[in-house]
Amino acid sequence: MNDAKERMAPSQGIEGMLLANRDRLIRFLLARGAGEAAEDMFQELWLRLSARPGGPIADPLSYIYRAANNLVLDRYRSARQAGLREQDWGAVSVGAEPAVDQALISREQLIHVDVAIDALGERCARIFRSFRLEGKSQRIIAAELGVSLSTVESDLRKAYDMLAALRRQFDEQ
Amino acid sequence: MNSDVAMNNNVNAAIQSQANDWVIRQRDPEFSDWDAFTDWLEQHPDHLAIYDATASMDIDIGGLPVPARGSSGVPVEPPKRFVSGRRGWLGGVLAASIVGMIGYALIDVNSNGTRIETVAGEHRTLNLADGSRIEINGATVLELDSDRPRFAKLERGEAMFYIVHRANEPFTVEAGTAKLVDLGTAFNVVRRSNGTSVAVSEGIIAYNPDRENVQVDVGKKLDVRDGVGRPQLHDIDIQSVGGWRTGQLVYSGTSLAEVANDLSRTTGMNIAVSSNVEELPFRGALLISKDRDRTIDDLTALAGIHAEKTADGWLLTR
Numbered sequence: 001m002n003d004a005k006e007r008m009a010p011s012q013g014i015e016g017m018l019l020a021n022r023d024r025l026i027r028f029l030l031a032r033g034a035g036e037a038a039e040d041m042f043q044e045l046w047l048r049l050s051a052r053p054g055g056p057i058a059d060p061l062s063y064i065y066r067a068a069n070n071l072v073l074d075r076y077r078s079a080r081q082a083g084l085r086e087q088d089w090g091a092v093s094v095g096a097e098p099a100v101d102q103a104l105i106s107r108e109q110l111i112h113v114d115v116a117i118d119a120l121g122e123r124c125a126r127i128f129r130s131f132r133l134e135g136k137s138q139r140i141i142a143a144e145l146g147v148s149l150s151t152v153e154s155d156l157r158k159a160y161d162m163l164a165a166l167r168r169q170f171d172e173q
Numbered sequence: 174m175n176s177d178v179a180m181n182n183n184v185n186a187a188i189q190s191q192a193n194d195w196v197i198r199q200r201d202p203e204f205s206d207w208d209a210f211t212d213w214l215e216q217h218p219d220h221l222a223i224y225d226a227t228a229s230m231d232i233d234i235g236g237l238p239v240p241a242r243g244s245s246g247v248p249v250e251p252p253k254r255f256v257s258g259r260r261g262w263l264g265g266v267l268a269a270s271i272v273g274m275i276g277y278a279l280i281d282v283n284s285n286g287t288r289i290e291t292v293a294g295e296h297r298t299l300n301l302a303d304g305s306r307i308e309i310n311g312a313t314v315l316e317l318d319s320d321r322p323r324f325a326k327l328e329r330g331e332a333m334f335y336i337v338h339r340a341n342e343p344f345t346v347e348a349g350t351a352k353l354v355d356l357g358t359a360f361n362v363v364r365r366s367n368g369t370s371v372a373v374s375e376g377i378i379a380y381n382p383d384r385e386n387v388q389v390d391v392g393k394k395l396d397v398r399d400g401v402g403r404p405q406l407h408d409i410d411i412q413s414v415g416g417w418r419t420g421q422l423v424y425s426g427t428s429l430a431e432v433a434n435d436l437s438r439t440t441g442m443n444i445a446v447s448s449n450v451e452e453l454p455f456r457g458a459l460l461i462s463k464d465r466d467r468t469i470d471d472l473t474a475l476a477g478i479h480a481e482k483t484a485d486g487w488l489l490t491r
């Protein structure tokens with residue numbers, strides 16, 4: 001009907017949350033290296049989130065931050081794939097989605113990673129794979145293996161340190 | 174000098190450990206310490222670069238083989254490698270993006286197939302290895318096969334294809350019973366439950382070259398209903414091809430049912446059409462702006478119909 005507008009609910013939920021936290025989110029996007037694209041990225045975040053079908057979200061602000069973080073990471077990966085220098089990636093046009101199916105490391109490198117995980121020792125390898133590949137929480141892993149939470153934490157750190165070292169090798173190749 | 178290098182290495186190692194901790198912590202779906210994360214990023218420019226590299230590597234290793242058995246010795250279900258739109262565990266448009274932390278929105282159909290599913294309102298772009306590009310509208314299912322790099326199947330929904338032409342290896346898009354073979358092309362394909370449309374904005378495509386073999390030139394649109402009659406060709410404005418990508422949908426005599434379908438897919442709005450208006454032809458341009466009500470207002474004004482707000486969207490009616 002013609003008075004449809006008046007019957008619309010005011011902007012609320014995630015859109016209200018976006019608006020109310022605009023400055024914080026822009027600051028976050030800038031800290032995440034968005035540079036001059038920060039405003040555009042905020043717009044894109046808005047478009048994506050406002051188009052999102054309804055449904056309860058436990059912590060909308062964290063949801064928005066996570067979405068923003070992933071958006072920036074997508075751009076970073078997209079730029080790396082396009083072979084741009086890292087400092088230029090903020091210039092990648094907003095709205096251009098990354099190639100979702102392209103890994104930045106090769107299949108051979110992945111096999112290398114797999115072998116290196118085994119070399120961490122049985123417990124560490126198991127903890128890492130449960131956490132990263134099976135998506136189990138640290139608490140659940142600790143309970144399943146009968147070890148302390150701090151053991152799980154330190155094994156994960158060890159595994160991620162190894163990954164960082166491998167990554168630097170790959171970058172030099 | 175040597176002590177400087179050693180010190181730098183120590184500093185970098187410390188930053189790397191901190192970046193690792195952030196990536197590990199952010200894997201927890203309940204992570205909420207984004208302010209502290211922002212503070213950390215702002216502390217030193219190196220933090221950002223090391224975090225990006227670390228988080229990106231963390232995405233890549235999602236391709237590792239999943240352990241064959243669960244930690245308790247019993248078989249476990251492999252983790253979900255994909256978000257299947259509405260059924261995804263976050264259930265939102267951003268599900269794919271969010272799960273990007275855990276694995277991209279890919280479904281392993283078979284060993285070499287990739288299935289990409291978007292929810293209504295979500296737009297994605299795929300860059301193919303040969304330089305071709307596919308832009309995917311919402312509510313769409315597209316399948317690729319690494320064994321057939323010059324092939325895509327549009328199961329449902331809409332996609333714009335920018336194909337790098339190779340004379341001896343044409344790119345083929347399958348949509349329902351329609352087979353579209355590019356002859357150097359940019360074209361938009363819509364796959365509906367009962368038919369297919371393809372509009373060409375650059376080059377030429379061949380429709381079912383081994384059967385009807387209809388040539389669709391630039392500036393033409395081909396509509397075909399599954400199993401009913403010959404495909405129809407219309408003139409179109411090439412500027413309007415794939416208009417969903419830029420937020421402008423242009424129509425000249427398209428049924429309201431189809432328009433509502435396009436709008437729903439592109440924006441994520443839920444738009445139903447009552448039977449008394451679904452066959453009405455619609456002419457005009459609709460701008461998709463942030464103000465979604467505005468789009469509905471434009472549509473109703475141009476079509477001379479009404480829109481009623483429903484529990485989960487809109488109903489177009491007389």
